Amino acid sequence: MITQRARPLDPRAWIIWAVAANLPPLVGRNPWPLAATLIAVLSVWAAYSTGAAGARWRPLLGLALVFGVVSVLFNLLTAHIGDRVIGTLPESWPVIGGVLTLNALIYGLLSAMAIFSLVAVSATLGATLDWSATMRLLPERMAALAVAGSVAWSYLPRTTAALVEIREAQMARGYRPRGIRDAAPLVIPLLAGGLERAMITAEALEARAFGSPLAPELTPRPWQVASLLGGLVTALTGAFCLALGQVTVAGVLLAMAAGLLMAGLFTRSRGEPRLRRTRYRDPVWERAEWIVSGAAIAVLAVEIATLFLDPAAFRYEPYPSLTAPAISLPLLAALGLLLVPAAVRP
């Protein structure tokens, strides 16, 4: 009997899902949507992290857990605000001196939940995304950037795995770490190994003509370069306005930036016909992709509507007094749809 191996979901469906799952932890600290998002994301992670890819990204979740604990302690010790005092450190102690409050502890826990959610989404993407298919989604002119980004991204799990291997090898030689001073036998081989891997990767890319000059027909025209530069500057200005809270101006600038970048990236360069990239396998977009992306778009729609109509459903501040957070039942119900990738099988 021949069994057919399950194909991965199309990267575009995963990216839409990730945007919908990242919004609640990015825009607020309301525990209800945070909890719903975290549960759904962990379920999808558990469903897709069975193979070697899952094992490669699992240490990242451990690291996020450590950062979460640090975030809780940091907030508890440095935010001396709130009406529920649980302890006091002498005022003379720099930075951490003052009252310790339950409010700060809860805000730290919520921040830790948000950090863990974001990292869990990234780990799920890392374990499930077909990176070569994702790179093929980018315009041809961004291929070099995509390869560089992909190589950089792949170094994270490889470095973690290398650290574990070096530690095991050193322990077999009698290495027993007792403190920070004993880190040198780990750090030096890790650094040397990282540089060696970087050199091997660079040589392999060079052998495949990475970074070679573009063919004359792919050389961008001056107006395309100007359009790209103008788009980047406009995008940066729009992001700055968004950070300042000028939503209307930011929206106009970002829309202009999108237009300029599209004009620069997707219009034809000199020479006809244009060089075309061929594919051995075309990307597959079937029922599973429609279901996952449809559910994620529905979640996004509810999230954006809630953000405009009832922003308190995302936001929560336990300062200066601890109050019950606002609840939006439609938002919570919609966030349940983030479970859909765990339910479908491509």
Place this chain on the structure above:
Amino acid sequence: MILPWHIIRLWLLISLAALLAGVLLAPRPTLADEELHHAGLVVRDAEGRMTYAWVPFAEEAIDGIDLLRRSGIPVVTVGFGALGDGVCSIGGQGCGVAECRRTVCQGSTADSPYWQYFAQDPVDPAVWTWQPLGASSSRVEDGDVFGWSWTAGDPALPALPPAEIASRAGAADMATAAPIFRTVLPDGVAVVVNASPPDGPTTAAAAAILVVIAGSAFGLAAWRRTAAVA
């Protein structure tokens, strides 16, 4: 003779523990033990609500953040390290901690209000001087009066002498040993009302949705893992 390392480490640990206990358990002087100084505080919010506070303190001088905190008015501040503390909200008015950490509640336009800090002139109570270095850098001494106003320009703080501020705060006499504050509402302005918490059925429904999501999440993950193993 050189002591073994574990003895030195034990001795260091015991010394540190003793030092920590000494610092934590040392009796702190109470306000009643010493001669008290007093300072006034006036807070004006966006709708014109005026809060007057009269605050005793034992030290020779305190800073403006301490004065605000000791007044008893609900206040939220965030620390900016050596630059001191920024005031996010006073009496429930202002912005949240996350926004405060980014902008100290100040919007991008020139007329965006935020909590501005002023010192009253001791000679002419009608003169309020903006304090550009902020409350953490200000020095509050006996008889001083400071003001906070949620404004982009004119503070609109009243020309009242310290005795009048103590009286409006509700202090029976200016030598009071406990901080006291009172809010005066202008005509047509109501008390600040916080958003009401969600009712019982809504909370129960939210909890039920979370339980359903968690149950489905667990079931789906278990099913997918079993299918993957099979």
